[in-house]
Amino acid sequence: MENAPIKKRYYIVSGIVLLLGLILLFLPFKKNRSKVSPENLLLAISNEDRFYSPDKVAKLIISEDPSIQLIDVRTPEEFAAFSLPGAINIPLSALLDKDEKGYYLWEGYLNQKIKTIVLYSNGSVYANQAWMLTKRLNFKNNYVLKGGLNSFFKTIIKAEKPLNSAPESEQELYQFRKAAAMFFGGGGSVDVSPSPESQPIQNLPPKKKKEKAQSGGC
Amino acid sequence: MGPLITQGIISPEWNPILAFVIGMAFGFALEQGGFSSARKLAGVFYGYDMIVLRVFLTAMLTASVGLLFFNYLGWIDYDLIYVNPTFLWSLIVGGAMVGTGIIMAGFCPGTSFAAAAIGKIDAMVFIGGLAIGVFIYGETYELIWQGIYEAADFGRIRIYETLGISSGLFMFLFIIFALVLFWLTIPIKRKFSQRNLKY
Numbered sequence: 001m002e003n004a005p006i007k008k009r010y011y012i013v014s015g016i017v018l019l020l021g022l023i024l025l026f027l028p029f030k031k032n033r034s035k036v037s038p039e040n041l042l043l044a045i046s047n048e049d050r051f052y053s054p055d056k057v058a059k060l061i062i063s064e065d066p067s068i069q070l071i072d073v074r075t076p077e078e079f080a081a082f083s084l085p086g087a088i089n090i091p092l093s094a095l096l097d098k099d100e101k102g103y104y105l106w107e108g109y110l111n112q113k114i115k116t117i118v119l120y121s122n123g124s125v126y127a128n129q130a131w132m133l134t135k136r137l138n139f140k141n142n143y144v145l146k147g148g149l150n151s152f153f154k155t156i157i158k159a160e161k162p163l164n165s166a167p168e169s170e171q172e173l174y175q176f177r178k179a180a181a182m183f184f185g186g187g188g189s190v191d192v193s194p195s196p197e198s199q200p201i202q203n204l205p206p207k208k209k210k211e212k213a214q215s216g217g218c
Numbered sequence: 219m220g221p222l223i224t225q226g227i228i229s230p231e232w233n234p235i236l237a238f239v240i241g242m243a244f245g246f247a248l249e250q251g252g253f254s255s256a257r258k259l260a261g262v263f264y265g266y267d268m269i270v271l272r273v274f275l276t277a278m279l280t281a282s283v284g285l286l287f288f289n290y291l292g293w294i295d296y297d298l299i300y301v302n303p304t305f306l307w308s309l310i311v312g313g314a315m316v317g318t319g320i321i322m323a324g325f326c327p328g329t330s331f332a333a334a335a336i337g338k339i340d341a342m343v344f345i346g347g348l349a350i351g352v353f354i355y356g357e358t359y360e361l362i363w364q365g366i367y368e369a370a371d372f373g374r375i376r377i378y379e380t381l382g383i384s385s386g387l388f389m390f391l392f393i394i395f396a397l398v399l400f401w402l403t404i405p406i407k408r409k410f411s412q413r414n415l416k417y
Contacts, residue, residue: 006404014397020283021393024386027290103373 044135051146052118054155055173058180060118061085069115070145073130074122084120084152085184088204092126095133099206104137108207111139120145120152157181220294245332254333256324256340263321265410268403275396286389306370323347 060068061084070087072079079089090106097105104110110117111134119127119134119142127144134142145152159177162170222228251273252258261267289296320326325333325344333341355363378388 010400014400017279017283017393017397020287021390024283024286025390027286027386100373 045132050131050142050144052143053146054152055176057084057118057120057145057152058156058184059176062180062183067115069109069112069117071109071117071119071130072121073119073126078122082149084149087120090204092121092130095130096137105206106204107139109204110134110142111137112141115141117142118145119143121148123148123150157184220288221298224295224298244328245335248329248332249336253329254336254338254341256333256338258324259320259326259329260324265406268407271403272400275400279393279396282389282392286385301374301376303374304372305367306372308367308369311366 057068057070061070064086068086070084072083072087072089073092073095074089075091075093076089079087079091083089088109090109095106095110099105119130121127121130124144124147127148131142131144147154156177159174159181162174220227223230223233248254252269253273258267259270262270285294285296285299288294316326323330323340323344325341327348330341330344330348334345359367376385378385381388
């Protein structure tokens with residue numbers, strides 16, 4: 001069989017590809033940090049669904065609801081000084097830590113199907129930031145303690161007695177808060193040692209989520 | 219802008235529809251390229267037909283050069299593209315097995331379906347074998363394969379990051395490599411063209 005002559009377009013295509021390669025060589029690699037669309041972000045922020053009220057959180061803690069996981073996003077020092085019972089400590093600065101392979105160290109805690117995560121800090125700013133980060137990564141079931149620990153103390157531990165003329169539901173709420181305050185260490189005198197079940201980050205084993213390799217090929 | 223679904227520009231419900239359309243187009247392209255003939259794929263290994271190699275190089279160059287330019291122009295966010303994690307041992311073992319299968323049958327999974335669609339009986343037999351293989355693998359996964367499958371997990375690595383060079387430099391080197399390989403296919407084909415078969 002005779003050899004076909006080399007086609008002219010082979011030279012042209014080779015030249016074009018080489019040119020593109022040369023351009024790429026000098027093109028700066030742009031890192032487009034991915035953004036949520038402004039509309040979605042606004043919607044997510046203005047949505048109040050992410051908040052758990054202090055009363056609700058207190059009730060869940062007291063009933064030792066196994067479906068809830070409190071995550072303290074404050075610093076380890078603050079966590080050591082005081083934390084809610086059963087809480088684990090993942091400081092905001094360490095929230096998105098990755099290992100050398102690019103897996104999020106704490107994803108196993110922060111992205112759960114079964115447990116409900118309640119993030120808290122002293123106010124709600126840091127917990128909200130943590131919530132935004134997890135939201136951005138599409139982690140599921142994350143909520144925020146409304147008003148943070150400050151509000152928790154104000155409403156539960158230092159619950160104000162409603163007026164005698166207040167409706168019965170408010171009286172009942174006050175009774176609950178008073179009982180809850182006793183559970184958390186008695187009105188006013190708060191036990192400041194962390195409860196035995198709560199885990200500082202140093203003792204926390206990283207929980208990564210490994211994605212299975214997807215099938216591909218020709 | 220892209221990836222469209224990750225960025226929420228179109229909803230994830232489009233996934234199977236797009237996969238269907240792209241899959242049809244892919245199968246059509248394979249068939250039109252002559253890949254539905256088992257001799258075409260086997261030809262690469264015997265040296266009488268280099269089309270498969272050329273098509274692969276063209277596809278890789280088009281996709282990678284296109285991605286880098288799209289990223290530069292802001293049409294796609296490079297960091298949002300899913301990267302398959304590298305499991306070294308399953309790559310080596312699986313690659314060797316798939317390679318052996320391709321030489322033996324002259325089909326890779328994609329081309330076998332394109333060939334079966336135009337009525338090639340050897341391709342249908344191949345698909346039957348594929349199904350049996352998948353079944354055996356699934357049934358013996360925990361018994362035999364799991365250790366190999368999960369070993370040597372390097373995570374989502376990119377080759378230019380591992381080498382410590384920029385993506386542009388790597389792409390340039392890769393283009394040189396691909397062009398050299400492309401031009402090498404011409405003398406190789408000439409040398410072995412006596413064995414060219416009519417089909």
